[in-house]
Amino acid sequence: MGKRILVTGGAGFLGSHLCNRLLEEGNDVICLDNLFTGNKDNIRHLLGNDYFEFIRHDVTEPIFLEVDQVYNLACPASPVHYQYNPIKTTKTSVLGAINMLGLAKRVKARILQASTSEVYGDPQVHPQPEDYRGCVNTMGIRSCYDEGKRVAETLFYDYHRMHKLEIKVMRIFNTYGPNMNPNDGRVVSNFIVQALNNEDITIYGDGSQTRSFCYVDDLIEGMVRLMNSRADFIGPVNIGNPGEFTIKQLAELVVNLTGSSSKLIYKPLPSDDPLQRKPVIEIAKKELDWEPTVPLEEGLKKTIEYFKTIVK
Ligand code: NAD
Ligand code: UDP
Secondary structure, three states: OOOEEEEEOOOOHHHHHHHHHHHHOOOEEEEEEOOOOOOHHHOHHHOOOOOEEEEEOOOOOOOOOOOOEEEEOOOOOOHHHHOOOHHHHHHHHHHHHHHHHHHHHHHOOEEEEEEEHHHHEOOOOOOEOOOOOOEOOOOOOOHHHHHHHHHHHHHHHHHHHHHOOOEEEEEEOOEEOOOOOOOOOOHHHHHHHHHHOOOOEEEEOOOOOEEEOEEHHHHHHHHHHHHOOOOOOOOOEEEOOOOEEEHHHHHHHHHHHHOOOOOEEEEOOOOOOOOOOOEOOHHHHHHHOOOOOOOHHHHHHHHHHHHHHHOO
């Protein structure tokens, strides 16, 4: 029998893939989203499905629903969008976590938090294992997101200790794929859109900073495995692809794969931009029998095909 599952942020990039996957598995899915960075186009094909329900709602306000599981993904994820109204970003992470944890407690649902590699800040330890406590600036322009996500994790652990709530904390590393918002300023979407339009590719800094990019299908597989793992495994667990690339390498790869005539140009590096990032995924391998299967080049090709359908 399928479960009743709430996905907050379900009209966003990751949330829309998760809704698809949960419906394919025969579940009843409620997608809750305020459509700040998400888009109805990501879920339009699901709107006629009897097992799917869309609720336009802001997670900073309480809501009463009866479900078996909650995936809490609601939060703008790209620096451009989370810095647009930083106070709202912190409220979304913190009040959103409180409201969803309250809901889960009331109906005894299991709840998963979409946390982030940003809890490690600009890491002084490389690669990053889950027991690294991070290096986050409380006063910087990324803090609204980083500290909001850190408090959300704290709330999850306190609800677990105080109320015996079944929690799962997942630390997501940079993920890319179809349904990314073309305007949200993240590096993969920016570079692909620029390359398809034969516009300059904007590298921030000298392009030597690194990121490790996970294809969305791999990420969703890890997320669903974590949610359904044994009750006493609560995380935190890193989910990401350990393949590490400089931003300049990514730009060159996108130009090659699109056959673009774009030139690489250099712009100032935003403050607190992490210099390096790569997950240690030993816990995911051991506890979830999970590891990524899609190499960057293959995932980029699929993502480029998607952007060709939406870029004018
Ligand atoms: P996204 O911006 O595409 O999706 C976020 C969704 O949340 C959007 O649909 C947005 O409209 C919705 N939302 C934002 N504020 C809301 C609010 N107050 N109430 C209700 N809905 C709200 O981003 P994404 O990449 O799909 O990220 C999903 C989650 O995963 C986020 O919590 C993000 O922090 C986390 N994450 C993503 C990545 C990544 O690389 N994609 C990395 C680390 C963590
Ligand atoms: N970046 C870049 N050009 C862009 C967008 C981003 O060089 O047009 C860089 C950004 O400075 C960062 C990296 O790419 O070093 C990843 O940025 P993104 O916003 O995708 O994610 P995050 O910094 O949160 O990992």
